[in-house]
Amino acid sequence: MSWFTAAVLGLVQGLTEFLPISSSAHLRIVAALAGWSDPGAAFTAVTQLGTETAVLIYFRKDISAIATTWIRSLRNTGLRSDPHARLGWFIILGTLPIGLLGLALQDPIETAFRDLRILAVTLIVFGLILGLADRVASNRIPLDQLRSKDAIAMGFAQALALIPGVSRSGGTISAGLLLGYRREDAARFSFLLAGPAVLASGALELTKIGSATAPPWGPTILATVIAFVVGYLIIAWFLHYISHHNFTVFVVYRIALGAAILALVGTGVMHPGS
Structure with a gap:
């Protein structure tokens, strides 16, 4: 991987990680369109x-x-009823599904799930689910009224993001909306819930960087730094945006992108594998 490739992919990661459009899908798609591995x-x-x-x-x-x-x-x-203490337990509960499924499905996550056809279908299907959730959402329950069963449900929704194209934030937010939580609170819990899983996954995969099957350290560090800077700016923008707008633009984008990828693969312009 060249330094330029790493910089582009770092920018893509930062731009898409917190939006409900799947950063892992975009890294895969951009690389394929550019002719990169x-x-x-x-x-x-x-x-x-x-x-x-x-x-x-x-x-x-x-x-x-x-x-x-x-x-x-x-x-x-006496502190166990405090909203912050309860939220700590809910983050732990919500992290269990992705931790268990991540270990069980590690091989297909790194191979079969990265097929562009699977990615395109998940972009479309979960885009439609996000659109449905946004349409029927009551947007009435604040985060301090989160219940344990809802935290677990959103945890399972997050676990679906092990499949590129689903979107960690998109899956969790969709579940939160369907359960009646306010749009911005569902997004906030999505960001907080992702922490343990992302840190654990990143730490596990660090050992593979520089090996024959992964990019070298230098470009990977560059991409990670760029992702941090851009991602920080996107968080603030996204939380402000969804406090005033619905998710329609992201739904349309997901469906259009998924359809385009299926068309490109179907016509032989893009190869579904790596």
Whole structure:
């Protein structure tokens, strides 16, 4: 992987990680359209450490309050009803599905799931699900009223993002909307919920960088830094955008992109494999 390729893919990762359009799908698509080899699951996971660092900094006050209150609540039973302590438990509960499925499906995640045809179909199908969720959403429940069963449901929705094209934020937000949560609160929980899974996945895949099956360290670090800077800016923009607009533009984009990829693969312009 060249430095230019890494810079482009880092920019793509930063632009798409927090939008409900699937960053892993876009890394795969951009590489295929440019004639580059598939950057792979390891590169994707490591560059997500950059965007997750943006989350840690942007939500540092929230994360600090959640972590400290949760730890104190382990001894102080009076704090266990505190919204921050409860949110800490809900993040743990919501992380279990993706942790278990990620280990069980590690091989297809790195191979079969990266087929462009699967990616295109998931872009379309989950775009339609996001559109439906946005249309029927009541947008009435705030995050401080989150329930354990809803956290687990959103955790399973996040786990679907192991398939490129689903979108971690898109899946979690769709579930949150269908459960009645406010649009911006569903997005906020999506960002917080992603933390443990992204950090664990990135740390696991770090060992593969520089090997024969993954890009070298230098370009990967460059891509990760670019993803961090761009991702930080996108978080602020996205949260402001969805507080005033619905998800229609993202739904249309997903369907159009998925259809275009299917057409390009079907006509032989793009090869579905790496």
